[in-house]
Amino acid sequence: MIIDLNEDDKEIIEDLESKFKEIFYVSILNDFNFNPYTKYLVYLVDDKAVGFINYYFIYDRIEIVNFNVLEEFQNQHIGSSLLEELIIISKYNKLLNITLEVREDNKKAIYLYSKYGFKKVSVRKNYYNGIDALLMEKEMM
Numbered sequence: 518m519i520i521d522l523n524e525d526d527k528e529i530i531e532d533l534e535s536k537f538k539e540i541f542y543v544s545i546l547n548d549f550n551f552n553p554y555t556k557y558l559v560y561l562v563d564d565k566a567v568g569f570i571n572y573y574f575i576y577d578r579i580e581i582v583n584f585n586v587l588e589e590f591q592n593q594h595i596g597s598s599l600l601e602e603l604i605i606i607s608k609y610n611k612l613l614n615i616t617l618e619v620r621e622d623n624k625k626a627i628y629l630y631s632k633y634g635f636k637k638v639s640v641r642k643n644y645y646n647g648i649d650a651l652l653m654e655k656e657m658m
């Protein structure tokens with residue numbers, strides 16, 4: 518089950534922050550309070566968070582900021598389901614595009630994005646400590 522996280526989902530927020538500690542060094546509530554564009558799709562199994570996409574919904578486009586599935590839940594189509602949900606949201610809202618940055622050695626993520634129609638549109642040299650970042654876009658129009 519996928520939910521659109523909000524500030525009242527206190528238990529899920531705590532669960533996410535404890536499972537993805539290295540990502541949430543800024544708290545999710547803080548993010549909600551100070552960033553009007555931030556949104557989270559969270560994949561729950563038995564009411565526990567096992568994966569999420571954090572994205573910015575910026576007027577007519579979406580930028581994926583973070584996309585993670587717990588290692589023990591990977592390769593079970595959870596990441597795909599989250600991406601599919603994001604694409605549905607983009608279509609429903611008639612958005613222009615979805616964009617993201619990915620390390621160019623992250624073959625699995627690049628495979629997945631390509632599978633859902635994202636195309637490489639630019640390269641940011643040495644973006645990740647000597648590793649290039651690919652800027653990928655899925656055009657929605």
Ligand SMILES: CC(C)(COP(=O)(O)OP(=O)(O)OC[C@H]1O[C@@H](n2cnc3c(N)ncnc32)[C@H](O)[C@@H]1OP(=O)(O)O)[C@@H](O)C(=O)NCCC(=O)NCCS
Pocket residue numbers: 584585586587590591592593594595596597598618619620623624625626628629632
């Ligand atoms: C990227 C990530 C979110 C994908 O989530 P997931 O739930 O494992 O993804 P899915 O199970 O839906 O799909 C994985 C696909 O990659 C394929 N795959 C697995 N390992 C692969 C590899 N080394 N190279 C290429 N493809 C690979 C699988 O076969 C599957 O493809 P299929 O559905 O066509 O069979 C997850 O692996 C993750 O959290 N990675 C660490 C964080 C990360 O890299 N995030 C992205 C940052 S841009």
